Amino acid sequence: MTTFGARLAAATRDRSALCVGIDPHPHLLRTWGLADSPEALRSFGLTVIEAAAGRAAAVKPQVAFFERHGSAGLRALEDVLAAARGSELLVVADAKRGDVGTSVAAYGEAWLRPESPLFVDALTVSAFQGTGSLARVFELANEHERGLFVLCATSNPEAAAIQLATTDTGETVAATIAREVAELNRAASMSMGSIGLVLGATIEVRDFGIHLDSNTPVLAPGFGAQGGRLEDLRTLFPTPAPVLAALSRSILGHGPDGLVPAIDEAVATVSA
Amino acid sequence: MTTFGARLAAATRDRSALCVGIDPHPHLLRTWGLADSPEALRSFGLTVIEAAAGRAAAVKPQVAFFERHGSAGLRALEDVLAAARGSELLVVADAKRGDVGTSVAAYGEAWLRPESPLFVDALTVSAFQGTGSLARVFELANEHERGLFVLCATSNPEAAAIQLATTDTGETVAATIAREVAELNRAASMSMGSIGLVLGATIEVRDFGIHLDSNTPVLAPGFGAQGGRLEDLRTLFPTPAPVLAALSRSILGHGPDGLVPAIDEAVATVSA
Numbered sequence: 261m262t263t264f265g266a267r268l269a270a271a272t273r274d275r276s277a278l279c280v281g282i283d284p285h286p287h288l289l290r291t292w293g294l295a296d297s298p299e300a301l302r303s304f305g306l307t308v309i310e311a312a313a314g315r316a317a318a319v320k321p322q323v324a325f326f327e328r329h330g331s332a333g334l335r336a337l338e339d340v341l342a343a344a345r346g347s348e349l350l351v352v353a354d355a356k357r358g359d360v361g362t363s364v365a366a367y368g369e370a371w372l373r374p375e376s377p378l379f380v381d382a383l384t385v386s387a388f389q390g391t392g393s394l395a396r397v398f399e400l401a402n403e404h405e406r407g408l409f410v411l412c413a414t415s416n417p418e419a420a421a422i423q424l425a426t427t428d429t430g431e432t433v434a435a436t437i438a439r440e441v442a443e444l445n446r447a448a449s450m451s452m453g454s455i456g457l458v459l460g461a462t463i464e465v466r467d468f469g470i471h472l473d474s475n476t477p478v479l480a481p482g483f484g485a486q487g488g489r490l491e492d493l494r495t496l497f498p499t500p501a502p503v504l505a506a507l508s509r510s511i512l513g514h515g516p517d518g519l520v521p522a523i524d525e526a527v528a529t530v531s532a
Numbered sequence: 533m534t535t536f537g538a539r540l541a542a543a544t545r546d547r548s549a550l551c552v553g554i555d556p557h558p559h560l561l562r563t564w565g566l567a568d569s570p571e572a573l574r575s576f577g578l579t580v581i582e583a584a585a586g587r588a589a590a591v592k593p594q595v596a597f598f599e600r601h602g603s604a605g606l607r608a609l610e611d612v613l614a615a616a617r618g619s620e621l622l623v624v625a626d627a628k629r630g631d632v633g634t635s636v637a638a639y640g641e642a643w644l645r646p647e648s649p650l651f652v653d654a655l656t657v658s659a660f661q662g663t664g665s666l667a668r669v670f671e672l673a674n675e676h677e678r679g680l681f682v683l684c685a686t687s688n689p690e691a692a693a694i695q696l697a698t699t700d701t702g703e704t705v706a707a708t709i710a711r712e713v714a715e716l717n718r719a720a721s722m723s724m725g726s727i728g729l730v731l732g733a734t735i736e737v738r739d740f741g742i743h744l745d746s747n748t749p750v751l752a753p754g755f756g757a758q759g760g761r762l763e764d765l766r767t768l769f770p771t772p773a774p775v776l777a778a779l780s781r782s783i784l785g786h787g788p789d790g791l792v793p794a795i796d797e798a799v800a801t802v803s804a
Contacts, residue, residue, distance in 0.1 A: 285634045324631055324638035330649035331610055335603035356631055358658060359596055360688045362557045363626075366596035370605075377602035386630060388660040388683055392690030411660055416632045418662030425697035425705050433697050433705070 264407030265452035281508025305340030358386035382407030415460025461488025484510030536679030537724035553780025577612030654679030687732025687754035733760025756782030
C-alpha cells in the first residue's frame, strides 16, 4: 500500500493522464440501448471499467446518476466499485460532498474507509464551508492512504462570481483554497501530495491567481463538449504534479462498442 | 398539493418553528444503546419521527450518517422517509448537494421527484459553483412543489473566509447568494417562496450584509452546543418569512425516552 499521491503519479506515468467518467445519465443510457434502471447503471459501469482498464489511469463515477435511483442505484455503484478494485484503475468518486464536524467525517467514512462498500481511491469534495471544515476528511484520507480533490475553479460560467470573489488575504476564493490545499500537502510531507484540486479545463489559472503547486495533483474536467482541448493539457496546467484529464461525454457518447477506440484516441492525444 | 413555501408557512404557524435533526452518528447510536448498523439507523429515524410528529414542523435527516453505511444505509433512510410521509412532518434532507448540468439535475431527481424512493419536501444544496449552477434543481423544485435550502452563511468559524469574500458586485458571497435566491422567489411569484437559505444561528446577518427577504424562508442550524440560543430565534432572524430552528444533538442526546420532553421544551422556548 502506498499513498494516493504516489499511486496517482505511478498511474499517470505508466498508463496515461486519462480519467474516464462513468456518467450513466438518462440520455446516454438511451444511446447505449439500456433501460433507465439500477441494473442498467451496473452494466454501464462494468462496460466502462472493462474498456478503461490498462488504458486509463482512473475512472470517475458521477455519484449523482447512481443516487438518482436511490439505494438500488447506490447498490449498483457498489458493484461497479468492486469490479474497479479488481482492475488497476484508480477510482475517483465524483460526489462533491461537503459539510462540517461529524457529518463531513461520516462522508469521509463512507468513501475512504476500507470496510465501506463505497470504498474508493479518492473523493471530490466542496469547501463552501471553508477548507478547514474538511479537516476530518483530510485526516481520514491520510489514515487510509486515500486522496481528495477539492473543488477550486470550475468550468461553468456561473461559478466565477463565488470562485473569483476576494477573500481577506486579497486572494480569490479559488486561490485561497489552492494555497490551503498546497499547505496541507506540504504538512503531510509526502513525495507527492494526496489532496488535489478540481480545476476546469476551460479556466485560466492565472485569472484566478492560482499558484500550481508542484506537490498538488489536479483533476481537470471540462474537455470536449465543455470547450477544453485535450491536446492543451500540459500548457493549461504547467505543473510537474499529476494532472488527470477527465473525459466523460466525449468518450461515453461513442456507445459501448466505440469505447475502446475512443479511449485509445484520447490516450494518444493526451500522451502526444 | 401546495407549494413547499406554503406548506412550510402553515407548519411553522400551526405547530412550531422546530425542525428536529435525524443525526444517527456513531456516538449517539451508542448513547441510545443501538448498534452501528443500517437496522439501527432505521430504528433511530423512526423513533425521532414518532416523537416529533404533531410537535415539530419538520425533521431533517443528515444524509451523511446514512450514506456512511452505503446502499444499506440509504435503504434505511428510504424507510424513514416513507414513515415521515405518513405523518404531517415536513422532511428536509440535509445533503448539501451541488454540481452542474445533468449531474445536479440528477441530484434534484433523486430527492424531489415523487417517484423517487428518496422523495422529500426539501433538500439542502451548495452553491459553490454559483447559484446559477443550481438552475435545473430550482426548476424541478417548482415543478414538483418542493423546496430547497441553499447554504448561505454557516456557523462554523472556518466558513468565514469564503462566505465573507467580496464578489464583483461589492457584496459578500453570502449576500450575493441571498439576493439571488430572493430574486428567484420573486420570479416564481408565490405567496411564500420555496427556496430558502441556510443561515447559522451563531452568525450576524448584518456582518455578512445579508438582506432578509420577506418571501425567503430560513433554515437555521447552530443552536445548543454550537452556541445559538433558541430563545433568540426571532431577534436573530427578524423576517416575516418562516424560520426553521434546526436542533439535533441538544434533543437527540436525551435518548429515545427523553425525546418527547426535550422536544416539548424546545417547542415551548421557540414559541414563547
